[in-house]
Amino acid sequence: MIAAVVMDLDGTLIESTDLWRAARRDSAATGDEVAVHESATDYVLERADTLEPVPGAEALVHAVAAHVPVVVATTAPARYAAVLTDLMPGLFEPVSSIVVGDFAERHTPIDLHRTVLDSLGMASENVVALLNSTSGLLDACTLGMRARGIPHPSRPLPRELAGVGIPVSPTHHHAAVTLLRMFRTEGVIPPRWRLGKQLLAV
Template identity: 30%
Template sequence: MTRVQAVVFDMDGVLIDSEDLWKQVRVEFAARLARRWSDEDQAATMGCNTAGWSRIMVERLSLREHGLDEAAVAHMVIDRLREKYRRHLPARDGAAAAVRRLAARYPLALASGSPGAVGEYVLEAMGLAPLFAVCAWGDEVEHGKPAPDLYLLALARLGVAAQHAVGIEDSGNGVRSLHAAGMGIVAAPHPLYPLRPEVAALAAVCIGHFDELDAAVVEKAGFGWPESPIRSVPVDASRPERPAHAGTSDAAGRHRSR
């Protein structure tokens, strides 16, 4: 009998390469108001939920002077992001095929910090929505990644214990979240954002391309953290790791189940 009873995917950075689009939306939003959104501003939003990043935007861009509060800013930013996704959805190469491979073997869940309205659109556009038994969104939990709350919520909805589940993550905060939840870990870092060695060491398997992600890799991850993690890509301490994404759900209580 297989040890692994479910696989849980992150979305931003795993299924789609969305970080640049989030930044573009915020830069354009600020420019329309004769303001500037900097790399430092963007970094401050990483790991925040919708309430958090909208508050940062209001404060750093002095948006109350324009009569804009957090709810209005969140609404405008999310709407603009969805428009960009309609024109071009930046799917990570091989990710959709990997989801389909694993869906033939395991129940799947999504644990994403993205807004529910955006996340649902992404899954539908990629043709993957029917493959996920449940979804958990950021504003459904009190603490975002690296806290384990999102993954624990997804597992509760699946009815699967953490020790029988494997998660797929690209970011340092995401890997830490899986580790805190007690799940097996497959790291799939973006080529431009390698994980720090101490974070990569938490993963049982680190893949360089989604073509490598199959049931054999998942089963290896399901047996925990070996003394020497199985990796096919190097880690790089000299480059910044990719944080968990700042976009989180504005759709509290919303999830999909079969």
């Protein structure tokens, strides 16, 4: 039975991918990898008021969090996540926890997924990983999580993911509908629960 859902922050919930790309270009000559990462974070935070949720992200989070804990995961530092939670309370209010990375300790996305599982204290097969990167999805599968792709509208995921058993939701609305149907099938919500009513806001 699904007991929790973990979601990517950048690109899945927040329209931030282009800003991070610009930040890394701007910071490329600032020193070693850690210094570049810190400089890029400063660059993004100086422009954080330009960031917005991905269309449909807020409705997705609210729909899922009404039934199971939602964990947001990011390899960005805690100070970045803290600013976003202040700027977008409607998006983050239903979130149970945010797990952040520590670039200085070379934490990788798979390390982040392990931390999420440790923090939840749940078996990996009971956790859905809703992610927008191929590497992250494959890492989640490696750990036994139930991976589901949700690409950024301008950056589709490769079709080959289906060949390794990773389904892809083309939109946030599709992801919400699919997860709620899974909740009903697996007994998270009652079999007679009406899907349409729940999704009015999605």
